Amino acid sequence: MPTQQLILCRVTCQYVDFGEVDQFSPEAVEKYEDALNKAKEKGIQIKALIVCHPHNPLGRCYPPETLIELMKLCNKHKVHLLADEIYALSVFDIEDPEAVKFQSVLSLGTSQYISSDYLHLLYGMSKDMASGGLRLGCLHTENEDLMRAMSTISQFHWSGGVNERVATLMLEDEKWMDSFLELSRSRLAERNKIGRKMLDDEGIKYYQGANAGFFLWIDLRPWLHRSSNGPANDPFAAEDALTEKLIENKVFITNGREMSAEEPGWYRLIFSQDERTVKEGIRRYALTALSTRLTPSKAADALQDRPSDQTQSMMGKGRMPALLGACRDGRNYTPTSTIIPAVA
Numbered sequence: 227m228p229t230q231q232l233i234l235c236r237v238t239c240q241y242v243d244f245g246e247v248d249q250f251s252p253e254a255v256e257k258y259e260d261a262l263n264k265a266k267e268k269g270i271q272i273k274a275l276i277v278c279h280p281h282n283p284l285g286r287c288y289p290p291e292t293l294i295e296l297m298k299l300c301n302k303h304k305v306h307l308l309a310d311e312i313y314a315l316s317v318f319d320i321e322d323p324e325a326v327k328f329q330s331v332l333s334l335g336t337s338q339y340i341s342s343d344y345l346h347l348l349y350g351m352s353k354d355m356a357s358g359g360l361r362l363g364c365l366h367t368e369n370e371d372l373m374r375a376m377s378t379i380s381q382f383h384w385s386g387g388v389n390e391r392v393a394t395l396m397l398e399d400e401k402w403m404d405s406f407l408e409l410s411r412s413r414l415a416e417r418n419k420i421g422r423k424m425l426d427d428e429g430i431k432y433y434q435g436a437n438a439g440f441f442l443w444i445d446l447r448p449w450l451h452r453s454s455n456g457p458a459n460d461p462f463a464a465e466d467a468l469t470e471k472l473i474e475n476k477v478f479i480t481n482g483r484e485m486s487a488e489e490p491g492w493y494r495l496i497f498s499q500d501e502r503t504v505k506e507g508i509r510r511y512a513l514t515a516l517s518t519r520l521t522p523s524k525a526a527d528a529l530q531d532r533p534s535d536q537t538q539s540m541m542g543k544g545r546m547p548a549l550l551g552a553c554r555d556g557r558n559y560t561p562t563s564t565i566i567p568a569v570a
């Protein structure tokens with residue numbers, strides 16, 4: 227949630243560290259409970275747990291057994307569980323045994339595990355339908371108080387009649403919607419494969435099992451300079467320096483710091499671009515990584531020496547064709563699995 231909104235709501239986020247525990251496994255639920263109890267000891271009352279499912283930026287889905295344990299945990303502590311399923315229809319095949327298929331939390335017989343007052347689901351048209359401009363989404367809840375509260379504020383957030391008309395036409399044309407989503411998923415699968423192949427070829431490791439969303443969580447820890455400028459007590463200073471280098475080479479990428487990563491050196495690579503852009507982005511990315519081992523002038527030469535057909539003109543115009551973005555330790559990242567306590 228943007229900081230401004232958090233300030234308006236008078237809430238702060240408590241991020242959960244998972245260490246060596248796979249944050250998608252049922253064992254991770256213990257970590258949430260520890261964080262909740264620690265917050266309580268500090269006088270912070272946790273009100274809600276946000277889970278992004280499928281996960282941004284790890285690109286993985288939570289298995290049903292983990293979702294069930296999370297529901298039980300929230301029910302036990304009277305904490306609201308917000309499932310953000312905005313990437314629900316952007317799940318694709320990647321031929322990876324670690325990949326988990328998406329199952330909505332609402333399909334899990336929820337009443338056995340959690341009171342309906344405490345379970346809420348968010349969805350929107352921005353991701354699966356590539357329609358961020360419509361500014362349309364929805365909240366599914368059976369909590370009447372929450373519904374009433376939302377109704378009082380929703381009239382200040384109307385999207386506009388034209389947008390609603392466009393969205394209605396899209397949603398009602400089921401044949402078109404099915405074919406659009408099928409094409410979208412096949413393209414995501416294809417670009418994901420291209421991205422992974424290029425990363426493999428460049429020797430860049432990435433988080434496995436990502437079969438959803440638009441991102442790969444890539445590991446640039448080997449390219450961090452331990453001696454980078456910045457406060458000695460800031461473990462992310464080296465990551466900031468590498469991010470700057472990437473931007474110098476016109477690669478805009480969200481880094482781990484921006485996504486509250488557990489450790490520095492992880493970045494979110496967005497692959498939902500046309501093939502040429504994905505390839506060019508990874509090429510520059512790899513060269514930037516390489517340049518941290520070269521002198522700056524040699525690195526610049528390398529970029530000049532190996533331009534793809536588009537590189538020169540794009541660089542000349544100062545465009546940013548490569549859109550690579552961020553994240554916590556490769557296995558464990560939680561910017562969108564967030565516990566929100568009330569500050570007041």
Ligand SMILES: Cc1ncc(COP(=O)(O)O)c(C=O)c1O
Nearest residue numbers: 278282310312350352358363562
């Ligand atoms: C997990 C997740 N939820 C919600 C949103 C909000 O989407 P929007 O405000 O564009 O509808 C985003 C946007 O990046 C997201 O990644």
